[in-house]
């Protein structure tokens with residue numbers, strides 16, 4: 001029941017109604033001059049708690065500890081729109097490129113845990129927050145995981161080498177294996193040969209940590225939620241001096257081969273949406289580069 005999860009201190013409440021105004025589900029209303037949980041369906045988003053000038057409302061599902069960071073001080077003060085340096089923000093976003101060269105320096109566990117907490121400041125569909133995070137905190141863990149992913153691609157490449165099978169599957173409308181063969185097979189083979197030969201890690205680029213972002217069943221928008229959290233992590237990591245790279249190859253391996261997920265302790269019912277390689281960067285750029293042209297279209301009504 002929402003009553004148990006939204007606590008209202010009736011002595012502190014002045015009945016100003018701000019909570020009623022911002023509540024997206026119409027759960028709170030002013031009854032006899034006081035904020036009251038008058039309807040069900042709260043998504044426990046915490047807008048009421050954040051807007052109350054009297055600090056009279058508490059959403060008990062919100063864990064204070066998730067907003068306390070170990071490696072930096074975070075202001076609790078809300079920053080109004082416009083009160084920020086856009087130029088610096090855009091410079092950060094454009095400078096945060098995929099990093100494919102890392103030093104051997106380990107990423108502190110406290111930093112990785114803070115990154116997860118920063119990730120979950122992202123929005124989520126109906127505020128369900130059904131995201132999951134699996135931290136690979138060391139180079140050893142990343143290498144072990146890379147081995148499982150490499151095994152998946154070894155098997156996939158062995159299947160893709162079968163010309164007759166590819167042609168048959170294409171003939172019956174299943175052209176994925178053929179498309180993989182033409183698009184990725186050769187590069188993947190090169191990477192696997194290097195991995196098994198010199199131990200060079202083309203998959204994780206030698207990163208010393210990784211975070212796998214997934215979702216629990218039941219989320220309304222699992223992929224969107226996870227990817228929004230992921231982008232937060234990428235930007236925050238950069239601001240902390242880390243480099244990052246999304247590893248789509250590892251996501252595909254985990255989606256297609258449950259044992260690869262299981263190998264790093266992800267339960268069968270969870271989905272995986274992003275794998276973020278992390279580490280201290282060993283590359284320096286001179287300037288930010290741009291993007292291909294995009295032309296927004298307008299709909300004027």
Ligand SMILES: Cc1cc2nc3c(=O)[nH]c(=O)nc-3n(C[C@H](O)[C@H](O)[C@H](O)COP(=O)(O)O)c2cc1C
Pocket residue numbers: 096097098099100203245246247248249250
């Ligand atoms: C969903 C996704 C999957 C990606 N997978 C890989 C990958 O497996 N390996 C890799 O080196 N880069 C990967 N990247 C990084 C892209 O190649 C990179 O974002 C793109 O080239 C643009 O460069 P930038 O990130 O430096 O701006 C991936 C990016 C995205 C968004």
